[in-house]
Amino acid sequence: MLRSLDGGGSWQHVGGPSNYRDSRFCVCPSCDGAVVVAFDTVGGVWLTTNGGDGALSNPPMKAVGGPPLLVHSCEGGRVPVVLTNSECISILADSLVSNGKGKFILEPHDSLLLARDAADTLWFDFAAGTDTGTYQAKLHVRGAHPGAGTMELDTIITVTAHVAASTPKLVEHPTLLNISPISICTTADTTIYILNLGCDTLRVDSITVAAASGIQFGAISKPDIAPRDSIAILLHYQPQNIGAYDFDIAVHGSSQGAHTTSTVPVHLDIIRGTARFVLRPAITSFQFPRLSHCDGPDSLVFWVFNRGCDSLRILGKTLVDSSGTFEAISGSPTTLVNGDSTEFIIRRFVQSPGIFTSSFSIRYELPDGSLHDTSVTLTAETVRGTRTLSIDTSLRDFGAGSLCRTADTTIILQNTGCDTLHLTSMSITAATGFALNSAAPKSLPPGVRDTIEVLYSPLATGISQDVLSIGSDADNDPSIRIRLNAQTYGPEHVMVSPVLPRPTSNIDDTVTLFIVANRNVSVAGLKTMNMSLQYNADLLTPITSQSNVSGMTLLASDRAVNSVGEYDMKFSGTGSAVSFDAANWLASVRFHTSLSKTFSTPIGLSNLELNGGDPAFARCVLTANTDSTNLTLLAECGDSLISNTMTGSLSLRMLGIYPDPAQTSIVAEVESQVSATVTIEIYDLSGARVFQGTQRLTKGKNSMPISIKSLSEASYILRVRSAPDMVELGFVKRIR
Numbered sequence: 001m002l003r004s005l006d007g008g009g010s011w012q013h014v015g016g017p018s019n020y021r022d023s024r025f026c027v028c029p030s031c032d033g034a035v036v037v038a039f040d041t042v043g044g045v046w047l048t049t050n051g052g053d054g055a056l057s058n059p060p061m062k063a064v065g066g067p068p069l070l071v072h073s074c075e076g077g078r079v080p081v082v083l084t085n086s087e088c089i090s091i092l093a094d095s096l097v098s099n100g101k102g103k104f105i106l107e108p109h110d111s112l113l114l115a116r117d118a119a120d121t122l123w124f125d126f127a128a129g130t131d132t133g134t135y136q137a138k139l140h141v142r143g144a145h146p147g148a149g150t151m152e153l154d155t156i157i158t159v160t161a162h163v164a165a166s167t168p169k170l171v172e173h174p175t176l177l178n179i180s181p182i183s184i185c186t187t188a189d190t191t192i193y194i195l196n197l198g199c200d201t202l203r204v205d206s207i208t209v210a211a212a213s214g215i216q217f218g219a220i221s222k223p224d225i226a227p228r229d230s231i232a233i234l235l236h237y238q239p240q241n242i243g244a245y246d247f248d249i250a251v252h253g254s255s256q257g258a259h260t261t262s263t264v265p266v267h268l269d270i271i272r273g274t275a276r277f278v279l280r281p282a283i284t285s286f287q288f289p290r291l292s293h294c295d296g297p298d299s300l301v302f303w304v305f306n307r308g309c310d311s312l313r314i315l316g317k318t319l320v321d322s323s324g325t326f327e328a329i330s331g332s333p334t335t336l337v338n339g340d341s342t343e344f345i346i347r348r349f350v351q352s353p354g355i356f357t358s359s360f361s362i363r364y365e366l367p368d369g370s371l372h373d374t375s376v377t378l379t380a381e382t383v384r385g386t387r388t389l390s391i392d393t394s395l396r397d398f399g400a401g402s403l404c405r406t407a408d409t410t411i412i413l414q415n416t417g418c419d420t421l422h423l424t425s426m427s428i429t430a431a432t433g434f435a436l437n438s439a440a441p442k443s444l445p446p447g448v449r450d451t452i453e454v455l456y457s458p459l460a461t462g463i464s465q466d467v468l469s470i471g472s473d474a475d476n477d478p479s480i481r482i483r484l485n486a487q488t489y490g491p492e493h494v495m496v497s498p499v500l501p502r503p504t505s506n507i508d509d510t511v512t513l514f515i516v517a518n519r520n521v522s523v524a525g526l527k528t529m530n531m532s533l534q535y536n537a538d539l540l541t542p543i544t545s546q547s548n549v550s551g552m553t554l555l556a557s558d559r560a561v562n563s564v565g566e567y568d569m570k571f572s573g574t575g576s577a578v579s580f581d582a583a584n585w586l587a588s589v590r591f592h593t594s595l596s597k598t599f600s601t602p603i604g605l606s607n608l609e610l611n612g613g614d615p616a617f618a619r620c621v622l623t624a625n626t627d628s629t630n631l632t633l634l635a636e637c638g639d640s641l642i643s644n645t646m647t648g649s650l651s652l653r654m655l656g657i658y659p660d661p662a663q664t665s666i667v668a669e670v671e672s673q674v675s676a677t678v679t680i681e682i683y684d685l686s687g688a689r690v691f692q693g694t695q696r697l698t699k700g701k702n703s704m705p706i707s708i709k710s711l712s713e714a715s716y717i718l719r720v721r722s723a724p725d726m727v728e729l730g731f732v733k734r735i736r
Helices: 615-620 640-649
Strands: 033-037 046-048 055-057 061-065 069-072 076-085 091-098 103-108 112-114 119-127 133-144 152-164 170-173 188-196 202-208 215-216 230-237 242-257 258-271 277-280 286-289 298-306 311-321 326-330 335-336 343-346 354-365 371-383 389-391 395-401 405-414 423-428 435-438 441-445 448-455 460-473 479-489 492-497 508-517 528-536 540-547 552-561 565-574 585-594 599-612 623-626 627-631 651-658 665-672 676-684 691-699 700-707 714-722 725-732
Touching: 055 286, 055 725, 069 076, 076 152, 076 311, 091 441, 103 133, 112 258, 112 460, 112 676, 119 585, 188 242, 188 258, 277 326, 298 335, 298 354, 311 343, 326 354, 343 354, 354 435, 389 479, 395 405, 395 492, 405 441, 423 448, 435 460, 448 460, 448 479, 492 552, 508 528, 528 540, 540 552, 565 585, 651 714, 665 676, 665 714, 665 725, 676 700
Parallel strands: 069 152, 286 371, 395 479, 492 623
Antiparallel strands: 033 046, 046 055, 061 076, 076 119, 091 112, 091 133, 103 119, 133 152, 170 188, 188 230, 202 242, 215 230, 242 258, 277 298, 298 343, 311 335, 311 354, 326 343, 354 371, 389 405, 405 448, 423 441, 423 460, 435 448, 460 479, 492 508, 508 585, 528 565, 528 599, 540 585, 552 565, 599 627, 651 665, 665 700, 676 691, 676 714, 714 725
């Protein structure tokens, strides 16, 4: 504290702050010379009266800020600060410091010299930004008394600004959107612009269209619009119906919780479009591929497109065709909008060979009501198809048979082509007994089978050969030749055969003669059969006879005239088919003989008569072999064969022969009492030996295979000999 005892003339420090200075330059007029003023170093002013204690007084310089600033975000303003000098001397404000933190900016100013009781104003510029709230800044003013030495003045002022949320504001451009007229086939694109005239960022929330359809909005690249910025909105319109349309497009946005809407009226005229008829393939005539009867139906597909933007009406189709070659199988009246299509199918059928032409047309109506026709000329050619004759051309063998037999065979032929085949001729070249039971000409449609029957009626014995010739218009073989073959033999020969001629001793003995046929015989309608057997009555005496013809009985009688005996045999039956057994013997006659010497005597067969002399049976069935058969009897004393045969003590026994009849080989089943080598012989019915060989037998049953490939078709006797015994059995050789 400073104390003055002489009215401020001198100072004494008496306590308190020590930063006082003796810098008095003015006496307060109100103090009447008794109160002095002392200033501290921080600008405080102390008043003393008569040296009393100091007291704080108003500073000589004041700084007064204006009222708080009220603004919206993004807005700004100015805040005044008024400086006043209440001192009795001038003050120079030479230092101004602000801490506005970027929101408050002190406007440029010169140094302030304030006279006594003068005032001046400083200005702060305030920029609110986008944030709301209350903002303050402090102004620190330093000053001094000019010429007062070290005396300083100091003051601080606070300024305030309150920032509230701003109100969003949208502006549209253009204010009226008038779209140029468009056709119903096209689309319209246009752009509107939305501006944010507010001071806060505005978000576009939605876009709506009132009282219109067909509007599409392009994507908004930046839904947030900065202050004083804008966005472009692309509008795409797809027309649906012809007419005039007025509607509104509204853009809705918001900022800081506040909402706003901008509306753009739109006017649009939709006018009629165009339609364009397009035919694919784009032709006025069409040539179908050449087809034959082998090919199936073919088709042609037409497509009609509407390449315009308005509707096209297909009214119908017309096909002019009198041949039946073409048929429109699809395509009906319809309406085609832009890009639509419809299908027409023409079916082509295969007819007889030739070239066929037709006209096909499509009628349609354009949007203006005009009618039009598009025509296509159709042409198709059909050629003859393939004719293929399928037939087996191998040899036809009718086999072997008698003169009275007939045979036939069936030849199958087929048209495996796709066109009708014509058989133009059928013939057999020679008169050999072959005949046709079919005739030409005839036709064979595709896939059809037919038969040709060939008959054979023998004209003579022997081998008959001929050729069947078939002429046709077949593509593969128009002339076919098939060989024919048959073998014919005469009637069966009936003869006498000593099947078991055996040597005898001087004592009385018997011999059995057989009436045999050279083949197996099956005869239908044989009722009676008569024959006579001639023999030497001096040597032979008939004892018994036996029939071997199934279904026929035998009556026999004998007579002798001058040593010539005749044995008459009469066979009678029921008239049904009769047959001779596999051994081919018809009857057997047993004779008694008295041997005194070795001799040979002829035995003959005559007077063969079938069914009372029917020539057909004589020609075709049986004839008598009038050649005599010599029967040779040996007189040998002491030969053990006779005694062994009579007592049944032969060392060999023939069990059987199979197969019978046989074609290439037989197997003889022989039982032997001992192991031995035997002689094998085969005789024909005339007594001639046609085969001889040997084979080793073991004791017991033996199976002996014997080849008969070289033998002719006939009946034979197989004889097996071993000293001193012999056994034999007949068999038949058949070629087929």
